[in-house]
Amino acid sequence: MSLPYSLRTSITPPELELIATQQLIEIIPLIAIEKTAFISGAFGPLQPPRKAKIPLWMAINLKLRKKCHIVAPEWLSVEFLQSRLDEEINEPGFSKLPFRYAEISKVLLDVASDDIQNTDKIRSLLKDLREARQAKSREGLDQINRGELSVSNLCSMEINEIRPFFVHAMGILTHLHREASTEDQL
Amino acid sequence: MDNDYFSIDAILAENQKIQCTFKQKIPEMGHLGGGSERDILPQSKRQIPIWLAYIIVYSDWADFDIPQPFSNKVRNALRAEPRSVRLSNLVGAGTGWYVFGKTIMDMLGDEQGIEMSEMLVTTFKGRLVDVIDQAQHFAALGPVGGSGGGGGVDSAPQMFREGLDTTERELFVLAQESARRMKRWYEESSGGAKRML
Numbered sequence: 001m002s003l004p005y006s007l008r009t010s011i012t013p014p015e016l017e018l019i020a021t022q023q024l025i026e027i028i029p030l031i032a033i034e035k036t037a038f039i040s041g042a043f044g045p046l047q048p049p050r051k052a053k054i055p056l057w058m059a060i061n062l063k064l065r066k067k068c069h070i071v072a073p074e075w076l077s078v079e080f081l082q083s084r085l086d087e088e089i090n091e092p093g094f095s096k097l098p099f100r101y102a103e104i105s106k107v108l109l110d111v112a113s114d115d116i117q118n119t120d121k122i123r124s125l126l127k128d129l130r131e132a133r134q135a136k137s138r139e140g141l142d143q144i145n146r147g148e149l150s151v152s153n154l155c156s157m158e159i160n161e162i163r164p165f166f167v168h169a170m171g172i173l174t175h176l177h178r179e180a181s182t183e184d185q186l
Numbered sequence: 187m188d189n190d191y192f193s194i195d196a197i198l199a200e201n202q203k204i205q206c207t208f209k210q211k212i213p214e215m216g217h218l219g220g221g222s223e224r225d226i227l228p229q230s231k232r233q234i235p236i237w238l239a240y241i242i243v244y245s246d247w248a249d250f251d252i253p254q255p256f257s258n259k260v261r262n263a264l265r266a267e268p269r270s271v272r273l274s275n276l277v278g279a280g281t282g283w284y285v286f287g288k289t290i291m292d293m294l295g296d297e298q299g300i301e302m303s304e305m306l307v308t309t310f311k312g313r314l315v316d317v318i319d320q321a322q323h324f325a326a327l328g329p330v331g332g333s334g335g336g337g338g339v340d341s342a343p344q345m346f347r348e349g350l351d352t353t354e355r356e357l358f359v360l361a362q363e364s365a366r367r368m369k370r371w372y373e374e375s376s377g378g379a380k381r382m383l
Contacts, residue, residue: 009360013371110375141315161368165321165361169314172353175288176310178303 009164013103016156020103021057026071029062056104060111070112073098076105078118081125088132094153102130102157137162146173195352199285200237202277206248207231236289243293252298255283256290261305268312272349282352284310313354320347321358325365 022040029046036044043054051071054062062068074080075098087095098104105126113119137158140151149166151159212226226232234242234250242248254260255276263271273283284306291302320343350358 005360010364013367017371106372138315138318141318142311144311144314157368161364164364165318165357168357168360169310172284172310172357173307176284176291176303176306178291178299 009167010160013157013160016100016160017103017107020100020156021055021060021107023056023100023104024053025056025059025073025104026051026053027059027062027068028071029068031062031067056107060107063112063115070108070115072108072112072116073104075101076108076116076122078121078125081122081129085125085129085132088129088136094133094136094151096153097129097155100156102126102155133158141166141169144169144173146170146177195282195285196289198281199289201235202253202281202286202289203233203235204239204253204290205231205251206234206239206242207251208248210247212247236293240293250293253286253290256287256302256305264305264309264312268309269316269346271309272345273309273351273354274349284351284353314357316346317350317354317358318361321361322365325362325369 027046028051029048031046032048033044033046035042038055038058040055043058044052046052046054046068059068059070063070084095084097105122108116109119109123116122133154137151137154140149143149144166149170208226208228208230211228214224215226216223234248239248239250243250260271260276277283277286287302287306291299291306294302
């Protein structure tokens, strides 16, 4: 294989971001567009004051041309994130967040920060969440074994981050393990 | 780490020598292991590379001793504190302690083999968290600070890093690369914004 080793074990964050932009998001369009067919389906029609659901990549495109306002998803708010952060700190397991929250929140904060309220507070909450969850996955490393590792509610970006070395470490543990058996001694 | 035919690690691990005690007289083979006598006599000891030791041990011509990197002294040190043992110093350059251990483990009988396996697994697990921690720490420093700075002042992490086994080094690189990629992604602005502006 000619791919670098690190690329063989997991996909890159920008690729995950690309996947995440397939998700639908609500916008308030500022221009009228007829119903348009894309490979992933038909979206529209966009009629100005009415809200519409379109894929995130399209919303980003329109937003950058100042042709729409993006309606921030419910979970991208101070109250929601604060409650999850409290849960994260007080409960042992991972709290339930949208699977692609890291990608989507980053894209939205980068592109449409004027459509979101309290961006600074949200940014710092997201950072705290990320750090709290990282600390937990580090604890998970302590309990690693060759068979399985249960990490419910872990999000795509986090899974992708820990995948290379978790998988490798579990592979090593499998090699180092020896069954008590009567198998081939000679 | 695996016993794949093409695995460079496995080939290198087989180059390690282990001490064999011969049970039988083997004529005309005194040159093995640099001996000066003509024959190998019973009860004589020779250092034999593993690739050759397999056949000798399995044919019951000789017994082998547990090599020094896995001796009781090392085991006790590992039991006390896995992170303070410098695994890379135990075996010669180019081989891994774990790979070597795995090879020896496969040659041992059940009882000793399982004990060995337990030791390898406990050691690996005991050191794993620190390996990953340090890798992430170094990724956070960025490409410039990565080589020279950081951890030089307090010597314990430095010592630990230098004592990493080849297998652990691979993990270190993987974790570091992954953390670095994440950091890069978080720092740059998202794809769409870059292309349009």
